[in-house]
Amino acid sequence: MTILLYDLVGSDPARPFSPHCWKAAFALAHKGLAFESVPTPFTAVKGVEGGVFGTVPVIRDGERVVGDSFAIALYLEETYPDRPSLFAGEGGKAASRFIERWSQLTVHPFLGAAALMDIHDRLAPEDQAHFRTTREARFGRPIEDVPADRDSHLQGFRAKLEPLRSMLTYQPFIGGDRPLFADYIVAGAFQWLRVISPYKVLADDDPVGVWFERCLDLHGGLGRRVSAAA
Template structure:
């Protein structure tokens, strides 16, 4: 029986874009588990699995329902120990928690400033209203005001990515010799922009981060490339 994954989409249900949902998608593929992917828009999230969560991703595995991408990865690791490990042990789990904190607190802010209006414009009208009102209440400014910082965010991005760049100069994956959940955490942030923001160049030529991202897109039979870049 397949694991059911509820993932966020905009007006085009074939273009899932949530960085957190992409983490779960890649984690399930890493484990080699059959999955049934179900598209859900912002305003329908409260209906998912009887209202178990205010956010997606959410998975249902038999009688088990789990929300939050990190909790999903931890569940998969425990429930399917015979499948390829997402963490490579307790040290990898601890490392992934740090990578998650850095990504959420630093990288997602940069990606948000770059792609915010593109995300809004990709939504259906009802979801646009929800997205605008909820985000503007959270940020205290209009979406347009945040979008004014797009060029500044792009200009600052190379410095923002320096810790990642230095790591990937000496090893092919954040996880070391092979990808782990830590890689999928960061991948999700870049895939978020790739899928939503047309004409955006995130990486400079020859950047090890760019090469790593291309390798991530090729993983699991090109799963990341199954959704074309925004254009």
């Protein structure tokens, strides 16, 4: 049975952009599981599977409904142990928790602020109103003002990626010789920006960008099925 993945979209249902939904999509593909993306705009999220989670991603696998990208990865690991592992053991789960917190606290804040108006502009009108209200409450200022200083903070953001950049001189993936869920956590963040905004955050020769290109090629080029924003 095909698994359903409720995927956050804007006005174009063929362009899912949520970093967390991309994590789930990469995890499903890593396990070799067939899945169908269910386009879900912001204002429809509260109705997904009865609104039990309130956010996406959410998957339905037969009778099981699971929300939250990390919980989805754990569910897939436990339910399909005969398929390629997302964690390569308990240590991998613990390390992925660290990577997730690092990504949420270091990568997401800059990317989310830098692309804020790009996200808004790609939403349907009813979703734009919701997005503006919630994000202005979060940032405490008009959303138009939030990306205004992104260029002045870009070099600082790039510097924060140095631990990842340095690690990639030793191995091709965060997971080692092959990708694990830890890779999908960070790749999901960069895919978020790639799909929603033309803003360039990585230099052409940045090893992080080279790694991200490798991630886009995984699983039959899953990440490239949605073109980069222009």
